[in-house]
Amino acid sequence: MGQYFDEMYREDGSLRGPYQEVGRWFGKEDAARLRAKQREAEEVFRLTGITFNVYGKADAEERLIPFDIIPRIISHRGWQKLSRGIEQRVRAINAFLHDIYHRQEIVRAGRVPAEMIAGNEAFLPQMLGVSPPGQVYTHIVGIDLVRTGPDDFYVLEDNARTPSGVSYMLENRETMLKMFPELFSSTRVQRVSDYPADLRRSLAACAPAAANGDPTVAVLTPGIYNSAYYEHAFLADQMGVELVEGHDLRVKGGRVCMRTTQGYKPIDVLYRRVDDEYLDPLNFNPDSALGVPGIMDVYRAGGITIANAPGTGIADDKAIYSYMPDIVEFYTGEKAILKNVPTWRCADPDSLAHVLDNLSDLVVKEVHGSGGYGMLIGPAASKRELAAFRAKLLANPGNYIAQPTLSLSTVPIFSRSGLAPRHVDLRPFVLVSPDGIKITPGGLTRVALKKGSLVVNSSQGGGTKDTWVLED
Amino acid sequence: MLGKTAGGLFWMARYLERAENTARLLETGQRMALTRSTATDEEWGPVLQTASALQGYMEKYGDVTKDNAIDWLLRDPDNPSSVRSVIKQARDNARLVRTALTYEVWSAVNAAWMRVEDKLQRRVGERDLPAVLELVRERTALVRGANLGSMMRTDIYDFLRMGTFIERADNMGRILDVKYYVLLPTAFSVGSSLDNVQWEIILRSVGAGGGYRMTRGQKTGPAEIAEFLILDERMPRSLSFCCRKLRENLGYLAKDYGAEVPAAQMAEVLYRKFAEQTIAGIFDHGLHEYIEEVLADLSSLSRQIEIDYRFYE
Numbered sequence: 001m002g003q004y005f006d007e008m009y010r011e012d013g014s015l016r017g018p019y020q021e022v023g024r025w026f027g028k029e030d031a032a033r034l035r036a037k038q039r040e041a042e043e044v045f046r047l048t049g050i051t052f053n054v055y056g057k058a059d060a061e062e063r064l065i066p067f068d069i070i071p072r073i074i075s076h077r078g079w080q081k082l083s084r085g086i087e088q089r090v091r092a093i094n095a096f097l098h099d100i101y102h103r104q105e106i107v108r109a110g111r112v113p114a115e116m117i118a119g120n121e122a123f124l125p126q127m128l129g130v131s132p133p134g135q136v137y138t139h140i141v142g143i144d145l146v147r148t149g150p151d152d153f154y155v156l157e158d159n160a161r162t163p164s165g166v167s168y169m170l171e172n173r174e175t176m177l178k179m180f181p182e183l184f185s186s187t188r189v190q191r192v193s194d195y196p197a198d199l200r201r202s203l204a205a206c207a208p209a210a211a212n213g214d215p216t217v218a219v220l221t222p223g224i225y226n227s228a229y230y231e232h233a234f235l236a237d238q239m240g241v242e243l244v245e246g247h248d249l250r251v252k253g254g255r256v257c258m259r260t261t262q263g264y265k266p267i268d269v270l271y272r273r274v275d276d277e278y279l280d281p282l283n284f285n286p287d288s289a290l291g292v293p294g295i296m297d298v299y300r301a302g303g304i305t306i307a308n309a310p311g312t313g314i315a316d317d318k319a320i321y322s323y324m325p326d327i328v329e330f331y332t333g334e335k336a337i338l339k340n341v342p343t344w345r346c347a348d349p350d351s352l353a354h355v356l357d358n359l360s361d362l363v364v365k366e367v368h369g370s371g372g373y374g375m376l377i378g379p380a381a382s383k384r385e386l387a388a389f390r391a392k393l394l395a396n397p398g399n400y401i402a403q404p405t406l407s408l409s410t411v412p413i414f415s416r417s418g419l420a421p422r423h424v425d426l427r428p429f430v431l432v433s434p435d436g437i438k439i440t441p442g443g444l445t446r447v448a449l450k451k452g453s454l455v456v457n458s459s460q461g462g463g464t465k466d467t468w469v470l471e472d
Numbered sequence: 473m474l475g476k477t478a479g480g481l482f483w484m485a486r487y488l489e490r491a492e493n494t495a496r497l498l499e500t501g502q503r504m505a506l507t508r509s510t511a512t513d514e515e516w517g518p519v520l521q522t523a524s525a526l527q528g529y530m531e532k533y534g535d536v537t538k539d540n541a542i543d544w545l546l547r548d549p550d551n552p553s554s555v556r557s558v559i560k561q562a563r564d565n566a567r568l569v570r571t572a573l574t575y576e577v578w579s580a581v582n583a584a585w586m587r588v589e590d591k592l593q594r595r596v597g598e599r600d601l602p603a604v605l606e607l608v609r610e611r612t613a614l615v616r617g618a619n620l621g622s623m624m625r626t627d628i629y630d631f632l633r634m635g636t637f638i639e640r641a642d643n644m645g646r647i648l649d650v651k652y653y654v655l656l657p658t659a660f661s662v663g664s665s666l667d668n669v670q671w672e673i674i675l676r677s678v679g680a681g682g683g684y685r686m687t688r689g690q691k692t693g694p695a696e697i698a699e700f701l702i703l704d705e706r707m708p709r710s711l712s713f714c715c716r717k718l719r720e721n722l723g724y725l726a727k728d729y730g731a732e733v734p735a736a737q738m739a740e741v742l743y744r745k746f747a748e749q750t751i752a753g754i755f756d757h758g759l760h761e762y763i764e765e766v767l768a769d770l771s772s773l774s775r776q777i778e779i780d781y782r783f784y785e
Contacts (some may be wrong), residue, residue, distance in 0.1 A: 233570040261781040
């Protein structure tokens, strides 16, 4: 373990507070029985269809995200502090978005350079002057956090577009409850199962003025071949709303309507899991078959709420990320509670020089990349990889940011040879509505299953764990 | 409900029914081949024809052999109606309409696909065929049971049922269409009973050998068998039974939605073809012509349901 903070064991090998019960339980368990349970869990995942499609693989292969049975546990007090920090950050993000698409005070105040906004691909001029109902831009946020010490949490990314993974948070808990009910009677864990109902309530609270009566909510999916289709269907099912695709929708009489067996019916709130670019072929990418022609015009006229609002990407862009401490302070008047990872913007020549000099110690990311693709982890890279990346950096420095390699905390997984520490991150899910901000206790813990690996993405061999926040 | 969802439910049910029917047809084919006195593959031609798979098969293979016929019907991805293809299609449709299904139904469909797909990775030898076909029938029966026991009786259920009965009636019609000549009085001399083997193939392929004997005893004249398969409302695969169900489900939908659609009228007209008909009348009209008409009506009805309930536009 050494240089890394392990969340379960102290350096002397004793159990940390939140893990007392689970540690004792594990000690008494028979490894063969646990292994059988783990296989059982995988079978349930397959049967339920909790699979994801890997892009670029032949035959749209469906894969399981490996599930590890050792829970990741956060103390009540630890969570309180964390959730205050998350809430502050999410408030700031929404205020920032409103400002950016209206008066741009933060630019006028010189806290964020104008070119970071206007020249940014994620900035949508179509959103200028648009005020979404309740001034909510990011109805759903998934903040990626990593931990480096007992009280040290860093925000790695603010996923403010269409964060995914919440179905795993819910299914992981269901699976643990089914497999190890005894654990939940010895340890009191805050429940996560309210999420779908909270989501529906939260979305309905953002209905546009055009809505009549109980708002009609729908989930927009790119379709059954999308990698997150399971989650889209799961959320629609759990909320009891329709799951629609672009070809089910049409603009009629100033509303976006879905084709039902009894004709076209208007939708009030659309929880879209389609990227901005594909949302409206008339306003954005003309080749998109996933969106709805004219939906942006209806949106601007107040005929529908789109969640998250188009153009929220400007807030979670990796180049904007480095300004987040300033952004939080500017809109909330408080110091940011959650730490930002120090970030070098390679567009800046001095930063670029520093990054090139220290490449083997840094993590370099594409500004618009996601899923762990196109990323360099300096300490783990070969000489050849470093040289190749150096060339890419020089060719297009504005496309990259760099950060120090963080010593991510570890939580043990149940490996073939027993408990073995692996690096983890955490994605809590946050709902924003005019009634307030709601954070589901816990979130999705992703774990790098390969020994020593810092990449937790499911597309790169990561797994998941159930995440517990303890009751007081 | 979304029009697309209605379509997905309808086709999920159709494909599951088709998987079951094709499995039964394969069972019959194998059984017939095994009980023949001479070794010949000639029985597989009509089997392929009944499954509407002969043309595609001939394009691929040129001549009919037992092994190729079985592979084509069971697992060839080039055959859109092979058991493997239709189970996959049923599962894709179930994924599409996941929100309309209970967990029980969805997991039953998903498990059917997982298990069947697993068994159909390689060619299935003669020895393993019965177990594989059994698996298909068992798994589709589990889906049916989950439907029956866990689904709300709403429009969702109506679309599932309509898919089932359109497919089932179509399958019955095709069996009759291919084998009708066996039932014609001219096909055998006066006073003799029908060729045992021939009528058994028909009854077996609709899984109704026992039902027939139970209700009609040992009388195996062409009129009795034709009446049983076309007009007997106790027989859950007869044309009459299926068309009555179609009419009922369209009736429920009309009531539920407060609007009658053209498809309901068509189903009414189709149902009267049986309700007001005797087997003697059908023979007078011409058995073959009668069946051709019914098949054409079923296909128009299916199209009309798609239009009326906006499956595609």
